[in-house]
Amino acid sequence: MKPNDVILKSVTQVAAVIILTFSIYLFMNGHHHPGGGFIGGLSMASAIVLLYLSFGIEKVRENIRVDFKKLAAIGVLIAIGTGMAGVVFGQPFLTQAFGYRDLPIFGTTELASALIFDTGVALAVIGTAVNIILSISEDR
Amino acid sequence: MIFETVLITALCILMLAILANLYRVVKGPSSADRVIALDSVGINLIASIAVFSVLLHTHAFFDLILLIGILSFIGTIAFARFIERGVVIERKR
Numbered sequence: 213m214k215p216n217d218v219i220l221k222s223v224t225q226v227a228a229v230i231i232l233t234f235s236i237y238l239f240m241n242g243h244h245h246p247g248g249g250f251i252g253g254l255s256m257a258s259a260i261v262l263l264y265l266s267f268g269i270e271k272v273r274e275n276i277r278v279d280f281k282k283l284a285a286i287g288v289l290i291a292i293g294t295g296m297a298g299v300v301f302g303q304p305f306l307t308q309a310f311g312y313r314d315l316p317i318f319g320t321t322e323l324a325s326a327l328i329f330d331t332g333v334a335l336a337v338i339g340t341a342v343n344i345i346l347s348i349s350e351d352r
Numbered sequence: 353m354i355f356e357t358v359l360i361t362a363l364c365i366l367m368l369a370i371l372a373n374l375y376r377v378v379k380g381p382s383s384a385d386r387v388i389a390l391d392s393v394g395i396n397l398i399a400s401i402a403v404f405s406v407l408l409h410t411h412a413f414f415d416l417i418l419l420i421g422i423l424s425f426i427g428t429i430a431f432a433r434f435i436e437r438g439v440v441i442e443r444k445r
Binding site for chain 1: 419432441
């Protein structure tokens with residue numbers, strides 16, 4: 213007999229959206245406030261783990277078609293790539309640059325290349341955390 | 353001065369509440385009692401972080417309040433599934 217947990221599934225449908233929004237908020241304001249790539253990646257991984265908890269492995273795997281091992285590798289490649297960009301322009305390794313641009317909606321915004329490095333860190337953290345939990349839960 | 357005294361008194365009361373919850377964690381006869389006591393410890397931690405950030409005149413801990421709420425929710429769900437079915441993450445055979 214298949215158990216029917218309606219309350220858990222409908223709470224998850226609302227809460228996963230809120231947790232994903234909160235993780236993107238933590239990721240974006242890591243430059244001036246508490247937050248950053250690591251904790252943003254961890255809270256997004258916790259949202260994915262909540263989806264796995266309430267819907268099971270197969271249903272999430274056929275809806276989020278992401279290989280988390282490749283996601284961790286892509287994150288490390290992005291982080292190394294922003295370090296190598298400093299070397300290309302004749303600066304030391306991992307030199308960060310920033311500038312002020314006029315964006316259409318946000319107005320004058322400070323754009324820093326540390327954001328791309330943080331994207332790499334966040335992708336590596338998401339891939340590693342979800343991959344650890346998935347490989348523990350499959351008992352092979 | 354009187355304001356800080358009120359805040360520190362509130363922190364002491366919250367600490368007593370956490371100690372009472374920890375008594376239930378240690379003594380609780382079934383494991384469901386322990387899980388509910390741990391969830392309540394998380395909620396009391398959220399309250400004491402809020403009082404503490406008022407005491408320190410900072411709003412750097414507000415993200416932490418939301419994060420502890422999320423983690424306590426996910427942890428309680430994982431423990432509840434483990435108690436009820438024996439597996440945390442389900443999969444087809």
